Amino acid sequence: MLKYDKDVVLSSRIRLARNIKDIPFPTVMTEEQGRKVIDLVRKAILGSNTILSTQFVEYEMKKLTLIDRQSLVEKHLISPDLSQNTKNGYALIKDDNTVSIMVNEEDHLRIQCILEGLRLNESWDTADKVDDLIEETIDYAYDEKIGYLTSCPTNVGTGIRASVMVHLPALTITGQISNILNSVSKIGMAVRGIYGEGTQALGDIYQISNQVTLGQSEREIIENIEGVARQIISSERKAREDLYKKQRIQIEDRVGRAFGILSHAKVMSTKEYMTLMSDVRLGAVLGILDVDINKIDILTTHIQPANLQKIYGIQLDPYERDVKRAEYVVSQINKNDNL
Numbered sequence: 462m463l464k465y466d467k468d469v470v471l472s473s474r475i476r477l478a479r480n481i482k483d484i485p486f487p488t489v490m491t492e493e494q495g496r497k498v499i500d501l502v503r504k505a506i507l508g509s510n511t512i513l514s515t516q517f518v519e520y521e522m523k524k525l526t527l528i529d530r531q532s533l534v535e536k537h538l539i540s541p542d543l544s545q546n547t548k549n550g551y552a553l554i555k556d557d558n559t560v561s562i563m564v565n566e567e568d569h570l571r572i573q574c575i576l577e578g579l580r581l582n583e584s585w586d587t588a589d590k591v592d593d594l595i596e597e598t599i600d601y602a603y604d605e606k607i608g609y610l611t612s613c614p615t616n617v618g619t620g621i622r623a624s625v626m627v628h629l630p631a632l633t634i635t636g637q638i639s640n641i642l643n644s645v646s647k648i649g650m651a652v653r654g655i656y657g658e659g660t661q662a663l664g665d666i667y668q669i670s671n672q673v674t675l676g677q678s679e680r681e682i683i684e685n686i687e688g689v690a691r692q693i694i695s696s697e698r699k700a701r702e703d704l705y706k707k708q709r710i711q712i713e714d715r716v717g718r719a720f721g722i723l724s725h726a727k728v729m730s731t732k733e734y735m736t737l738m739s740d741v742r743l744g745a746v747l748g749i750l751d752v753d754i755n756k757i758d759i760l761t762t763h764i765q766p767a768n769l770q771k772i773y774g775i776q777l778d779p780y781e782r783d784v785k786r787a788e789y790v791v792s793q794i795n796k797n798d799n800l
């Protein structure tokens with residue numbers, strides 16, 4: 462069994478939405494108020510007397526190139542929305558990339574902690590600590606009865622979104638996926654694509670999170686998502702086992718073909734990579750291929766458009782990117798010790 466159920470769960474994320482008392486929400490605040498929010502958050506973290514003050518790096522959206530901002534999105538360190546806010550968007554990101562504090566997104570603060578595998582409780586503990594540190598110097602907009610006040614009513618209360626990013630190739634191949642996702646939606650969970658709201662589920666990867674933030678404690682919300690994640694993990698594992706038992710040749714053929722293309726292609730779009738990667742990841746978990754899934758997951762981040770251009774250090778048009786992507790994937794796949 463893989464550590465933290467990584468055969469199915471790529472990562473766990475906790476994010477907290479917070480606003481500062483007496484400053485209007487980002488949608489209606491002035492530029493000066495936006496600046497003030499940044500100053501307060503900087504002081505709360507970088508000016509604190511804790512080890513955290515030395516571990517965070519600041520990123521001001523307006524000072525970053527489009528590729529740099531896009532790369533942060535591709536690494537899940539900031540949201541697509543924040544990357545587009547070149548007026549007063551700002552982020553503090555921990556040097557090990559596990560914690561990001563997004564400033565002037567939909568709310569003044571979005572604190573997120575992402576860890577590999579199924580580790581929602583650990584992510585919560587970390588996000589909670591950062592939240593407490595900020596609260597030492599900042600007064601949050603908080604109502605005794607309702608809880609934390611947020612820009613969008615769906616986040617009011619605890620302001621928490623707990624999510625898991627899951628890889629579900631076998632449920633997809635066997636056609637059980639729509640039933641599973643429908644039942645998940647029916648019990649009040651949101652199902653999103655790999656880059657969050659409004660994005661596609663590329664590579665059979667889905668993000669499942671809570672919709673409700675009010676009337677339940679943070680721990681209860683986390684327990685619910687964890688419970689759903691555990692059920693999905695066991696359904697996916699069962700589907701993988703059944704599939705491999707009943708259609709051994711077909712699965713080996715599918716995995717082998719995907720690996721063949723990934724190791725020999727000359728031109729490859731992100732979408733094609735994601736489809737093939739899903740089969741190779743499945744093949745690795747089933748033991749058909751001797752490939753480390755941690756390395757596949759790193760490769761999946763590296764081949765995204767902005768990250769690829771950062772790796773090559775040049776700006777590339779879409780076709781050039783497809784050529785370089787194929788070149789990069791082939792070099793990494795064939796580097797056996799590395800993959």
Ligand SMILES: Nc1ncnc2c1ncn2[C@@H]1O[C@H](COP(=O)(O)OP(=O)(O)OP(=O)(O)O)[C@@H](O)[C@H]1O
Binds near residue numbers: 616
């Ligand atoms: N479990 C996860 N692992 C890695 N990244 C995640 C995970 N869940 C969400 N993300 C990333 O966080 C970013 C924001 O996602 P999303 O829009 O779903 O969340 P949100 O900011 O909490 O939502 P909202 O603004 O709707 O309240 C996206 O880039 C998404 O890929």
